[in-house]
Amino acid sequence: MSSINLDSTVNTAAEASHAHHEEGEHRLVGFIIFLLSESVIFLSFFVGYAVYKTTALDWLPPGVEGLEVREPLINTIVLVSSSLVIYIAERYLKKENLWGFRAFWLLTMAMGSFFLYGQAVEWSGLNFGFTDGLYGGMFYLLTGFHGLHVLTGVLLQAIMLGRSFIPGNYDNGEVGVIATSLFWHFVDVIWIVLFILIYAWQ
Amino acid sequence: MTNLSIDALAPNRQEPSPGEPENWWRFFTFSTDHKVIGIQYIVTAFVFFLIGGFLAMVIRGELITPEADLVDRTVYNALFTMHGTIMLFMWTFPVLNGLANYLVPLQIGARDMAFPRLNAVAFWMVPLFGVILMASFLVPGGPSQSGWWAYPPVSLQNPTGNLINGQFLWILAVALSGISSILGAVNIVTTIIRMRAPGMTFFKMPVFCWTVAAAQTIQLFGLPALTAGAVMLLFDLTVGTSFFNPETGGDPVLYQHFFWFYSHPAVYVIILPVFGVFSELFPVYARKPLFGYHFVAISSFVITGLSAIVWVHHMFASGTPGWMRMLFMASTMLISVPTGVKIFAWVATIWGGKIKLTTPMLFALGGLDNFLFAGITGIMLASVPFDIHVNNTYFVVGHFHYVIYGAAVMGIYAAIYHWFPKMTGRMYYEGLGKLHFVLTFIGVNLNFLPMHPAGLMGMPRRVASYDPEFAFWNVLASLGGFLLGVSTLPFLLNMISAWVQGDKAPANPWRAIGLEWLVASPPPHENFDEIPTIIAEPYGYGKNEPLTAQQAALQQLASTEVA
Numbered sequence: 001m002s003s004i005n006l007d008s009t010v011n012t013a014a015e016a017s018h019a020h021h022e023e024g025e026h027r028l029v030g031f032i033i034f035l036l037s038e039s040v041i042f043l044s045f046f047v048g049y050a051v052y053k054t055t056a057l058d059w060l061p062p063g064v065e066g067l068e069v070r071e072p073l074i075n076t077i078v079l080v081s082s083s084l085v086i087y088i089a090e091r092y093l094k095k096e097n098l099w100g101f102r103a104f105w106l107l108t109m110a111m112g113s114f115f116l117y118g119q120a121v122e123w124s125g126l127n128f129g130f131t132d133g134l135y136g137g138m139f140y141l142l143t144g145f146h147g148l149h150v151l152t153g154v155l156l157q158a159i160m161l162g163r164s165f166i167p168g169n170y171d172n173g174e175v176g177v178i179a180t181s182l183f184w185h186f187v188d189v190i191w192i193v194l195f196i197l198i199y200a201w202q
Numbered sequence: 203m204t205n206l207s208i209d210a211l212a213p214n215r216q217e218p219s220p221g222e223p224e225n226w227w228r229f230f231t232f233s234t235d236h237k238v239i240g241i242q243y244i245v246t247a248f249v250f251f252l253i254g255g256f257l258a259m260v261i262r263g264e265l266i267t268p269e270a271d272l273v274d275r276t277v278y279n280a281l282f283t284m285h286g287t288i289m290l291f292m293w294t295f296p297v298l299n300g301l302a303n304y305l306v307p308l309q310i311g312a313r314d315m316a317f318p319r320l321n322a323v324a325f326w327m328v329p330l331f332g333v334i335l336m337a338s339f340l341v342p343g344g345p346s347q348s349g350w351w352a353y354p355p356v357s358l359q360n361p362t363g364n365l366i367n368g369q370f371l372w373i374l375a376v377a378l379s380g381i382s383s384i385l386g387a388v389n390i391v392t393t394i395i396r397m398r399a400p401g402m403t404f405f406k407m408p409v410f411c412w413t414v415a416a417a418q419t420i421q422l423f424g425l426p427a428l429t430a431g432a433v434m435l436l437f438d439l440t441v442g443t444s445f446f447n448p449e450t451g452g453d454p455v456l457y458q459h460f461f462w463f464y465s466h467p468a469v470y471v472i473i474l475p476v477f478g479v480f481s482e483l484f485p486v487y488a489r490k491p492l493f494g495y496h497f498v499a500i501s502s503f504v505i506t507g508l509s510a511i512v513w514v515h516h517m518f519a520s521g522t523p524g525w526m527r528m529l530f531m532a533s534t535m536l537i538s539v540p541t542g543v544k545i546f547a548w549v550a551t552i553w554g555g556k557i558k559l560t561t562p563m564l565f566a567l568g569g570l571d572n573f574l575f576a577g578i579t580g581i582m583l584a585s586v587p588f589d590i591h592v593n594n595t596y597f598v599v600g601h602f603h604y605v606i607y608g609a610a611v612m613g614i615y616a617a618i619y620h621w622f623p624k625m626t627g628r629m630y631y632e633g634l635g636k637l638h639f640v641l642t643f644i645g646v647n648l649n650f651l652p653m654h655p656a657g658l659m660g661m662p663r664r665v666a667s668y669d670p671e672f673a674f675w676n677v678l679a680s681l682g683g684f685l686l687g688v689s690t691l692p693f694l695l696n697m698i699s700a701w702v703q704g705d706k707a708p709a710n711p712w713r714a715i716g717l718e719w720l721v722a723s724p725p726p727h728e729n730f731d732e733i734p735t736i737i738a739e740p741y742g743y744g745k746n747e748p749l750t751a752q753q754a755a756l757q758q759l760a761s762t763e764v765a
Contacts, residue, residue: 025396026316026317026392026396026397027317029316029392029395029396030316030317030388030389030392033387033388033391033392033422034384034388036422036423037384037387037388037422037423037425037426038426039426040422040423040424040426040427040430041426041427041429041430043426043427044426044427044430044431044460044463045430048430048434048445048456048460051453051456052453052456055453056451056453057451058451130437130441130443131441131442131443131444133444133450133451134444134445134451134452136443137434137437137443137444137445138445141433141434141437141443
């Protein structure tokens, strides 16, 4: 009988010390479920794009030849390699090297911002708009919705960077950092599919 | 020593936990307690149910005569649009989310949901988008008139030319509802994956939790598709893109795909938790274990999987190619297999049991009966030639109202009566409950059965006036509709008076087996003093085996003391 009592006391003590850790894992699971759900929105847009491209009578608006690939390709390389950079930043955090983490984390943010800048330059140079036929609509819808995600990613990274300056905050790892990094990889993968659909398949 | 152990092990029967907020205004606050949020969901949804029901009665009032005499035709269009939208997005989804919120943490042995704050945010979005939807009655041009499906190009018309028009508000409300539902689904699924008590394996989980998990999975993969379609529709309507506008090269049928890819599975989001309610109630009131527990549990996810590949059966008449029609006819008929598994399991559960016809049991049996009828007309509709014959007629309207009202709403009533003592700590009045059941059951069948012959004769849906040859069936249906309106009165009277002055409910008034029945009524804050350890499968009726390790220890202790 007493052993059962002992068990329950041990459990309560263990519960208290693991409570923070447990909650962090819940958040990560919840975030992954959310990302899976979010990916269906992109999937729907991709399917829409493919359907329009293969069935539309007038796909390209009059006077539009297609898209320039060279600058977007540079942009793509920057964004995709930032996935590696954010991974290195995470490794530094694991080794409890906070300044290494901050340096590579900031580099990721810079690369993301460069991507957004490149996107803005590309948009401003195009000779068609959002309402120019199905092509214009789908192009701006896809790149815009993805760009919104990149922007969200950079903002999340800024918050995580700021929080790294709270003393002792990241001692036991940080779920927010893992989640932000996951989000960033997600945004990258989406961009690769998007690049293939919009730029490679013309 | 021994006495001390008993005290430590005994479930919290005597004293309510300290800090239990008993004040009534906690239901009007940003509470993060899953039990408060559950009741908030249920009550809010019921208010909208009454509003949607009122609109339905105006519709039936219009249809009691063949002429369009009660309301203007444009008003009639707005009425059926708002009726459908309110009933789906503001009544069935929120009320089922309320039940899931209240019951899932209790049934799996958790203190709360995984994300209590997110839970509260998801709930408070419901009144927000409810107000937005209701506001469309006040804007120039009135509410959306394009039906709850909002097919373009009808939904792209904007005769008043205002940016803020009925259709705009409709899309906004539906999009917010989608966000709220996705947040809720993330929360519930995470809770079921991560928060189960020790020993609560998936195959020791009550079927209600299984069905809720299956239903919320549909929300997670289906709602984003609807959201994508809604975003594109909103751009078409407001800034003039051409995604779905055929005049500028768009493809309105693509919208139908986006819409039904979610909105057909949405039917399973509604009916799956109701299947869970049936599976919980029949064993209790037949005093027998659930027949084929594993099959009933797994078939929920089979339904989830199949639900993703049936949506085109809504579009047999939308120029769908022949091979696609055949494919989706077959997949649609396949879905009757897992649902059939469940129906047979329930019948086998009741078979030979000591049946107690309490109000919840009556509602569950009535719901099962109606669902069987709805399932049979569903298989009829799945067959392409028949579907094309009755496409856009009242046969379809009758079919889905049997599902949504006959099965789902009656199942929801069953759940509310069954868990009312647990939620409020009071007993409802059995006589009023039985009156409510009789009125509802007669009302449902009087309202929706005549729609089938009217549909077979060719009466089209969504019209304010019709050929006098359909008049007989419409008079019957309208009388049934008014009866359903009356049926909510004994329910409201019962709920309010029982909550205020009903008899105090014991912890387990139905002698039911389940973690929620081991705690006090209403359960204390954070549910369990000590998280239970589960050692038995659910539904151990007639087996006389303990459900938790704590119970087992108590029993063992009692037997040694007697010896």
